Amino acid sequence: MYCWHRIVGTFCLWFMLLPGDGFAxxxxxxxxxxxxxxxxxxxxxxxxxxxxxxxxxxxxxxxxxxxxxxxxxxxxxxxxxxxxxxxxxxxxxxxxxxxxxxxxxxxxxxxxxxxxxxxxxxxxxxxxxxxxxxxxxxxxxxxxKSEDAGYLTAHELIQRGEAMHLYAADGKLHMLVIAGDRSTTTSSKRNEGMRHAVAEAKNVVIDQEVFGEWNRDKAKLQSDWLYKRYPGKHLVWAGNDLMAFGAMDSWRSLGGHPGKDTLFSGINTSTDALSAYENGSLTALAGGHxxxxxxxxxxxxxxxxxxxxxxxxxxxxxxxxxxxxxxxxxxxxxxxxxxxxxxxxxxxxxxxxxxxxxxxxxxxxxxxxxxxxxx
The missing domain is CATH 3.40.50.2300 (Response regulator)
Structure with missing residues (x-):
């Protein structure tokens, strides 16, 4: 009897796993x-x-x-x-x-x-x-469509920068870019969308672009020296939320106030990103992908x-x-x-x-x- 049940059980498992049958x-x-x-x-x-x-x-x-x-x-x-x-x-x-x-x-x-x-x-x-x-x-x-994320966040960032008159002495808005990485399609397409918004605006200068590898700590370290190299008010575009947070951490350590004297954007739907957007420290946020x-x-x-x-x-x-x-x-x-x-x-x-x-x-x-x- 035991052998018979074992044979039937094995057959049923085999049958259920067959691709294309009425099973899931x-x-x-x-x-x-x-x-x-x-x-x-x-x-x-x-x-x-x-x-x-x-x-x-x-x-x-x-x-x-x-x-x-x-x-x-x-x-x-x-x-x-x-x-x-x-x-x-x-x-x-x-x-x-x-x-x-x-x-x-x-x-x-x-x-x-x-x-x-x-x-x-x-x-x-x-x-x-x-x-x-x-x-x-x-x-x-x-x-x-990753270009959408880059374009939407950069466009909103630029519009808010214009509304707040965050212009430098040359009459331009100056942007720092913290991209994801050099190799993935997602990163390159988000960058393409961002650059489209910048070209469309005609009054924005990208001071420098770095690659934060999607990492908060790395973005903070990069921002530490970016702010020293390019002092003043900025728009900071980031390829995801974590890198935006790293850049914001660095700005706060210098006594800055994200959302007031420098504007930041991010991509993703983390609770922290949504909270930062709701409290105004993050100016532009895209997600849903x-x-x-x-x-x-x-x-x-x-x-x-x-x-x-x-x-x-x-x-x-x-x-x-x-x-x-x-x-x-x-x-x-x-x-x-x-x-x-x-x-x-x-x-x-x-x-x-x-x-x-x-x-x-x-x-x-x-x-x-x-x-x-x-x-």
Whole structure:
């Protein structure tokens, strides 16, 4: 009797894990961030909420910002027994590891999809072409339009600087730039958006640009000598919230008052960033792009259930960021201050579950507004 139950149990487990059956599709997310890094934890929490809403089995593995670990995890997934491999892997092309990872996954017959950051480097393009070409199981990508974040925050910063007449002796507004890093697409695109706003304004001088590596302490050290090299009132544009905080820490140590004698901008939706925006020490704040992974799950859910996204394009670059105002900040804190996104019904974004949908709507503004009405 024991043997019979064991055989039946093994068969049932094997049957449930078969890809493509009526059982839940399985997805693994290779999170490029650290397991205690607020932004990437927020992205994971939102993906968990989407998976719960859609009935998807989701596994999240962190690379801890170690690009070699991403490759190691991809190899480990490929080495699993066939019935234990996920149907799909969502990954980000941070530090340009995507090409090697999809090659490993494709050989193991695991479908892959880029979220947050795709393959844009032209040298890599020559080798991988586009989705479903050389690597047939690389299905596509979904990126938040990072230029929006850079443009929105810089534009708001400049407008506020003009309103407060923070002009130097040359009649110009002077800006210090603390960018993320030199290698990721996200960083370079945010910078492009910022530079677009600067060029548009025509009265702004960028004194210097440094790379803070997304780190508060490093941004503080860099700001210490930037303020000495370029004394006076400034606009300080930062590629994320942590670097903005580092620059603000440095300014306060000199007796300055962020939001009054020098203006700062940031990107992300941490509680500290929202609080700093509400109290005025942070002048401009954009965020909401953490939903990219959750929306990638929606697209794969539809693909898995017979509704391919090819009609909208295989590599989507969609506006997700919003520029926060005080009401948005209050609303976000009220709805998602504990980083619990289970109240979002992601089924309403699915074309399979909502046949009337003709185009994916992936704006964070939509989530913020609709969930407020439901409250």
């Amino acid at each position: 599709m399985s997805v693994t997310f290779l999170n490029p961030g650290k397991s205690n890094e607020l932004y990437w934890v927020t992205a994971s929490n939102c993906m968990n909420a989407a998976a719960h809403s859609l009935g998807v089995q989701l596994e999240i593995l962190y690379s801890e910002r170690d690009h070699l670990k991403t490759i190691e995890i991809a190899k480990a997934l490929a080495a699993r027994p066939r019935i234990e491999r996920p149907d799909y892997v969502i990954l980000s092309n941070d530090y340009a590891v995507g090409m090697q990872a999809i090659r490993i996954l494709d050989a193991a017959q695991i479908k892959s999809f880029f979220a947050f950051s795709g393959i844009t480097d032209q040298n890599q393009r020559v080798l991988v072409k586009g989705p479903r070409q050389i690597y047939k199981r690389w299905l596509g990508s979904l990126e938040p 953490f939903v990219a992974g959750a929306f990638a799950l929606v697209m794969l859910y539809d693909y898995h259930h017979g509704k391919d996204f090819i009609d909208e394009g295989l590599e989507l670059d969609r506006s997700m960021f919003i520029l926060f105002d005080k009401e948005d900040a209050r609303r976000f804190q009220h709805l998602f201050g504990d980083l619990n996104f289970n109240g979002i019904d992601f089924k309403r974004f699915s074309k399979v579950l909502q046949p009337s949908l003709t185009k994916y709507e992936f704006s964070f503004r939509q989530i913020l507004s609709e969930n407020e009405r439901q409250k």
